Amino acid sequence: MRRPVVAGYFYPGRRDNLIKMIEWSFTHRLGPGVIPSVISEKMRTSIGYIVPHAGYMYSGPIAAHAYYDMAQDGIPQSIIILGTNHTGLGKPVSVYPEGKWQTPLGYLEVDSELGEHIVEHSNIADFDEYAHLEEHSIEVQLPFIQYIYSDKVKIVPIVIGIHTPEAAIDIAESIVKAASELNRDIIILASSDFNHYESHDITIKKDEAAISRILELDTQGFYKILIDMNISICGPGGIMTLIEIAKRLKAKAILLKHATSGDISGDKTAVVGYTTIKFHRT
Numbered sequence: 001m002r003r004p005v006v007a008g009y010f011y012p013g014r015r016d017n018l019i020k021m022i023e024w025s026f027t028h029r030l031g032p033g034v035i036p037s038v039i040s041e042k043m044r045t046s047i048g049y050i051v052p053h054a055g056y057m058y059s060g061p062i063a064a065h066a067y068y069d070m071a072q073d074g075i076p077q078s079i080i081i082l083g084t085n086h087t088g089l090g091k092p093v094s095v096y097p098e099g100k101w102q103t104p105l106g107y108l109e110v111d112s113e114l115g116e117h118i119v120e121h122s123n124i125a126d127f128d129e130y131a132h133l134e135e136h137s138i139e140v141q142l143p144f145i146q147y148i149y150s151d152k153v154k155i156v157p158i159v160i161g162i163h164t165p166e167a168a169i170d171i172a173e174s175i176v177k178a179a180s181e182l183n184r185d186i187i188i189l190a191s192s193d194f195n196h197y198e199s200h201d202i203t204i205k206k207d208e209a210a211i212s213r214i215l216e217l218d219t220q221g222f223y224k225i226l227i228d229m230n231i232s233i234c235g236p237g238g239i240m241t242l243i244e245i246a247k248r249l250k251a252k253a254i255l256l257k258h259a260t261s262g263d264i265s266g267d268k269t270a271v272v273g274y275t276t277i278k279f280h281r282t
Contacts, residue, residue: 002101002129002157006136010055011143015104022147025060030259032064036071038148044074045280047251048188048242050214052274053083053137053235058261059193062274063144065256069278070187071148077185078111078154079145080118080175082238083137084192085161090131093171095119096157097127103139105146111154114186117178124162124170131159137191137235160237165219168237172244190242192235194273200262206231207258207273214277215253219243246279253279 007013012021026035049066052059085094098112119125132138138157145153160171179186194210195203210231213222219240226236233239246253256276262268 001099002096002132004103004139005134006139007104010136010140013104018104018143019147021056021060022143025056025064026068028061030257030263031061032068036068036148038071038075039073040075042074044076044185046070046073046187046278047246047249047281048190048279050190050192050239050242050275050277051141052193052276053140053191054193054261054272054274058264058272059274061264062257062259062276065276066278067144067148069256075149075152076187078114078156080156080158080186080188081138081141082188082190082235082241083135083157083159084235084238085131085135085159086137086234087131087134089133090159091126091128092161093122093125093167094128094131094159095125096129096132101142101155101157103142103146105143106151108142108146108151108153108155111156114178114182114184115156117182118156118174121174121177122170124167125158125174131161132157135159141189141191160241163237165223165240168219168240168244171241172248176245176248188242188245190235190238192233192239194233194275196232196234196272197270200260200268200271203260203271203273207275211255211258211275211277214239214243215255217243217247217253242279249281251279251281253277
């Protein structure tokens with residue numbers, strides 16, 4: 001059992017308050033504007049989303065765009081969540097092996113079979129729990145998942161600590177192969193915030209430069225511009241992995257929402273950028 005470590009900090013620790021916060025995110029002026037209803041019969045076209053992972057009071061309305069879209073697009077069997085390693089703990093690419101993850105909304109079961117196949121096909125991924133112990137980038141996605149799907153889906157938590165195009169290709173190919181051989185209907189979430197702690201105007205400019213490369217599915221261009229413009233995106237490994245998966249599945253990317261913490265708080269002196277991007281089959 002992996003118990004929550006940022007409940008009461010990044011999001012409310014009480015079930016009723018958490019539900020209110022999630023619904024506030026959906027109905028916020030920067031959110032989708034309405035609370036979603038799940039369409040279970042629809043044939044899904046989405047393969048994944050980039051979604052932020054900050055405290056709900058700042059990034060919740062932007063993240064809600066991904067979950068609103070997911071609810072309208074059918075129910076997957078499993079959701080692979082590509083987090084980033086903020087703590088330095090654990091192995092370079094850490095796949096959570098088995099068991100359940102707990103939040104104030106209940107439990108989500110780990111798809112251990114899918115995780116095993118991903119590790120088998122990867123040269124760098126391995127089973128590891130330590131990278132997940134204090135990491136919030138995966139945990140903050142779970143209440144949104146539970147709100148729209150309850151416990152009808154399984155998860156594969158993967159913490160990525162190697163942020164290079166080469167690592168992204170390895171992880172992407174292992175995910176595509178594993179899902180294919182198991183005939184698993186999956187969604188991939190790349191959990192990442194965008195530029196950190198610069199002014200709103202600078203952050204918008206840097207974020208838009210990175211977003212343009214993502215929408216072009218340009219892994220190398222995305223990686224290069226992060227370096228050239230010193231863009232402090234904290235989950236580039238997951239983003240590049242999702243880009244590489246999209247290319248292999250002949251998918252396209254579309255921007256759903258881009259804003260900053262300053263758009264929420266009103267203080268635009270030192271902000272964090274938040275972006276939700278959808279990857280979908282045509």
